[in-house]
Amino acid sequence: MADQKTLFQNIVVEAVKIYAQEKSLTVECDIEKTVRVENPPKPEMGDLGVPMFPFAKSFRAVPPAIASEVAAIINRNKPSLGEVVPVGPYVNIKLNKADASSKILKSIVEQKELYGSLNAEGKKPLEGRKVMIEFSSPNTNKPLHLGHMRNDALGESVSRILKKAGAEVFKVDLINNRGIHICKSMLAYKLFHEANGDTPQSLGIKGDHFVGQCYVEFDQYLKGSKDGTKPAHPEAQTMAEEMLIKWEAGDEEIRKLWKMMNDWTLDGVKETYKRTGIEFDKFYFESETYLKGKDEILKGLEKGVFFKAEDGSVRIDVTDVVGKGKDEDNHEKVLLRKDGTSVYITQDIGTAISRHDDWPFNELIYVVASEQNYHFKILFHILKKLGFDWTDKLHHLSYGLVNLPSGRMKSREGTVVDADDLIDNLHAEALKAIQERERDSELNADEVAEKVALSALHYYLLNVAPVKDMLFNPEESLSFNGNTGPYLQYMGARIASILRKAAESGLTPDSSDEALSLLGHESEWALIKELQKFPSVVERAANDLDPSPVCIYIYDVSKSFSAFYRDCPIVGAAKDNEKLAKARLCLAECTLTVLKSAMNLVLVPYLDRM
Numbered sequence: 001m002a003d004q005k006t007l008f009q010n011i012v013v014e015a016v017k018i019y020a021q022e023k024s025l026t027v028e029c030d031i032e033k034t035v036r037v038e039n040p041p042k043p044e045m046g047d048l049g050v051p052m053f054p055f056a057k058s059f060r061a062v063p064p065a066i067a068s069e070v071a072a073i074i075n076r077n078k079p080s081l082g083e084v085v086p087v088g089p090y091v092n093i094k095l096n097k098a099d100a101s102s103k104i105l106k107s108i109v110e111q112k113e114l115y116g117s118l119n120a121e122g123k124k125p126l127e128g129r130k131v132m133i134e135f136s137s138p139n140t141n142k143p144l145h146l147g148h149m150r151n152d153a154l155g156e157s158v159s160r161i162l163k164k165a166g167a168e169v170f171k172v173d174l175i176n177n178r179g180i181h182i183c184k185s186m187l188a189y190k191l192f193h194e195a196n197g198d199t200p201q202s203l204g205i206k207g208d209h210f211v212g213q214c215y216v217e218f219d220q221y222l223k224g225s226k227d228g229t230k231p232a233h234p235e236a237q238t239m240a241e242e243m244l245i246k247w248e249a250g251d252e253e254i255r256k257l258w259k260m261m262n263d264w265t266l267d268g269v270k271e272t273y274k275r276t277g278i279e280f281d282k283f284y285f286e287s288e289t290y291l292k293g294k295d296e297i298l299k300g301l302e303k304g305v306f307f308k309a310e311d312g313s314v315r316i317d318v319t320d321v322v323g324k325g326k327d328e329d330n331h332e333k334v335l336l337r338k339d340g341t342s343v344y345i346t347q348d349i350g351t352a353i354s355r356h357d358d359w360p361f362n363e364l365i366y367v368v369a370s371e372q373n374y375h376f377k378i379l380f381h382i383l384k385k386l387g388f389d390w391t392d393k394l395h396h397l398s399y400g401l402v403n404l405p406s407g408r409m410k411s412r413e414g415t416v417v418d419a420d421d422l423i424d425n426l427h428a429e430a431l432k433a434i435q436e437r438e439r440d441s442e443l444n445a446d447e448v449a450e451k452v453a454l455s456a457l458h459y460y461l462l463n464v465a466p467v468k469d470m471l472f473n474p475e476e477s478l479s480f481n482g483n484t485g486p487y488l489q490y491m492g493a494r495i496a497s498i499l500r501k502a503a504e505s506g507l508t509p510d511s512s513d514e515a516l517s518l519l520g521h522e523s524e525w526a527l528i529k530e531l532q533k534f535p536s537v538v539e540r541a542a543n544d545l546d547p548s549p550v551c552i553y554i555y556d557v558s559k560s561f562s563a564f565y566r567d568c569p570i571v572g573a574a575k576d577n578e579k580l581a582k583a584r585l586c587l588a589e590c591t592l593t594v595l596k597s598a599m600n601l602v603l604v605p606y607l608d609r610m
Contacts, residue, residue, distance in 0.1 A: 004100050005048060006120035007081055008093050009037045012050045015073040028058045046085060046092030053089055063089030097525055098517035104532045108590040109511045116534040116597055117164050124166025125539045132170045132359060133159050135367035140177040140265040141185040141215045143208035144272050144419040146472060150402045152278045153461045153603055155367040157547040160601050165542035170359050173280045177262050178287045183243040186257055188214040200264050208268025211261050272419055276454060277603060284351060292350030294342050296386060297335045305385050312338035321381045322374060333378050348379050356390060363393040370398040397545050400469035426453035429478055443609050451605035455485030458603035463551040483555050488599060489607045491558040495592040496608040502571055502585050509589045510582035518580045519587060523567040527560040531594050547602050554598045561591050
């Protein structure tokens with residue numbers, strides 16, 4: 001069944017057509033596409049509105065006059081949907097609250113967790129779409145850090161939103177486990193730890209943290225100390241490069257060390273994934289994919305897609321994509337070096353093709369920081385030139401940098417904020433706050449603190465549009481007041497408590513038309529209208545690949561519920577009007593259903609007690 005917004009849109013479309021016919025006017029636009037339903041800025045103006053500005057030119061009339069006549073046409077048939085009124089240049093409607101409330105809440109009661117997935121036509125908007133999404137992509141020379149946390153949160157949240165909207169989603173993680181940076185950690189291990197037989201287990205350190213420590217030790221060994229007490233060792237760079245050559249040649253001893261340290265890092269990273277609720281359907285490894293694009297480049301060379309430069313390297317002209325250089329020279333991208341070896345983008349070409357062979361997607365999303373915008377423009381251009389029909393559905397979900405108020409983080413200098421350390425600190429602060437205010441004897445404070453820490457982190461990271469750079473403020477993120485993850489968890493727990501207390505008193509929700517028709521208070525109506533928006537919020541977030549509208553929505557629902565509960569007692573109302581109390585209880589239950597579903601989309605763990 002179509003919702004009130006769609007019904008009103010259809011009513012206005014028909015009325016505008018009648019208006020044009022009666023005045024023998026030629027319509028120069030598509031009426032169905034031009035009639036756009038909006039939310040009036042003030043409740044007293046109505047619940048929905050349609051601007052008449054787009055028709056002024058065609059109808060040779062001012063918008064307020066058009067609005068007045070279109071409203072009159074609609075009112076000839078006395079629509080049961082509500083009272084239609086012209087408000088300046090808008091045709092607005094004050095919905096029949098009893099009828100609208102019943103339809104909205106019954107949809108939530110009937111659909112339960114599915115609510116939000118279906119649009120006004122009762123369909124999942126992205127049904128039939130197969131989306132592969134790549135995110136995280138850690139290096140095996142260090143643990144996950146705060147920047148990875150934004151990447152992981154975006155990738156996982158967007159995946160959940162796409163699924164909610166009906167898409168089939170396949171999540172992949174490309175593990176960057178080869179290259180000079182990996183060899184730097186390996187060299188440091190050989191220099192400072194191998195003789196002692198050090199392992200993460202023997203030192204009591206998480207594997208990825210230990211390997212990351214080795215990476216920092218290499219940098220310190222290379223540069224020496226700033227005060228000059230420890231000499232620099234510039235030869236270390238050459239030693240690492242020689243180690244990489246041996247790795248590529250398959251040296252048995254180097255490969256053995258490489259596998260051992262990679263396993264240490266991956267075990268640690270996967271432990272962090274599990275802690276933060278991040279999951280993947282498949283892992284790809286750079287060590288297995290970095291040569292796969294070479295054959296495709298050679299095929300493209302034969303077809304004339306690429307050319308061989310004077311130095312023997314294989315290139316493509318990408319001026320059409322990125323523009324000319326500073327000297328007005330054409331931009332050329334090297335795809336194979338003169339010695340025939342692959343470069344980084346060659347790996348990505350082969351990996352993309354292999355992925356489509358593995359799981360034939362019709363859309364592939366790369367969640368990668370904005371620093372790689374140039375890289376992805378060229379990658380998508382090359383794949384299109386190679387003739388793959390799915391390249392029009394490649395998308396770079398570019399996101400801004402995330403830092404702490406203290407400044408930008410650098411892994412090699414050891415100033416990076418490890419994800420585990422950050423969550424541990426958030427956990428400790430949350431635990432302290434919970435213990436200070438604990439009143440529930442059934443509460444497991446440590447478990448709650450972990451979920452509060454995750455909600456603080458994820459919500460803070462997702463509440464900002466991906467394209468923007470941001471500062472992560474741990475203290476602000478943990479607040480139990482205002483627009484934060486912990487506040488939303490508190491609101492969910494509060495509603496759960498209300499429902500428990502009502503059940504203990506023998507009060508049960510009533511979703512009958514008779515009961516729901518009693519919900520006429522302005523605060524009740526404001527909350528119900530917020531709940532109705534959820535499907536459109538999900539669809540918008542899915543289309544834009546942006547979780548921030550969901551965050552904004554959850555906060556708006558929470559504020560509306562708070563106002564409703566302040567103005568409209570539930571259990572207390574049962575003495576005077578039990579039917580009304582049961583209807584309000586149904587509204588509270590529907591609110592919790594929507595909150596839990598929306599919170600899950602942005603990785604905020606639900607708590608029924610706090």
